[in-house]
Amino acid sequence: MSEVVKKFLYLNRKAPYGTIYAWESLEVVLIGAAFDQEVRVMFVDDGVYQLTTGQDTKGMGVKNFSPTYRTLGDYEVKSIYVDKDSLEARGLTQDDLVAIAWEDWETEEEIENIVEVVDAARISELMEESDVIFSF
C-alpha cells in the first residue's frame, strides 16, 4: 500500500446516456478506488441527472448503469456531493436522487446516505483542498 494518500475529486457535469462522460467517469472512479486514496465524487450542472432514481433504459436499448452508483460506498468512496443550485434549476430535490450507503468493514461504522447537497461555496472549498481533480 502506498504511504501517500491523496485527495481525489471526480467532478461530473454531464447528463447520463446523451454522451459517454458519465459512464467513463464511473469506470474511472471504480478503478481509482482500488488504489486506497481518499476519493470524493461531485455532481454539478447536468451531472446531477446521473443520480436520479428509477432510470429504466429498456426502451432505449442501452445499459442502465445507474444501479452502480448505489455501490460506490462499497468501493471506499466516502463522500458524494451534489450542487444545490444545479438541483434547483432543474426542479429536483434530494428525494429524486439515489441514496448511497457506506460502511467501514473494520470498525462497522455505518452511514445510511453519503449523498450530501452542498452550496457553491462548499464546492469551491472542496475543489481547493483536493490534490487531484478529474473532470468529466
Added chain:
Amino acid sequence: MSILNTVNKSPFERNALESCLKFANRGDPVLLFEDGVYAVLKGTSAEGQVKAALDTQSIYVLGPDLAGRGFSEDRVIEGVKVVDYAGFVDLSAENDKVQAWL
C-alpha cells in the same frame, strides 16, 4: 410545407432548444429526445421557454428517453405530448422535412 424540428441536447448545456424555438416556423412541431427531454420537465429554469412555445406549436417528447433518465410522464409539463418510436416515425412522415437542431 411543414418541418418537424428535433432537439437532442440539454437546454442547460446548449442553446439548441433556444435556437430551435427562435427560428422554427410557428405551428411547426418540435420533438425532444435524448438529453433534449430534460427541457419538458416541470419546475426547471427552462419551463417558461417551453410553456411560451406551447402557445404556438406542438411539443412532443420521446417516452423511452424520458423513462431511461428516471422521469415518469407526470413530471412532464402539461400540454407536451409523449410519443414512442412509432410516434417519432409518424411525425417524420407527416411533415415535409426534418430539421435536427444538433
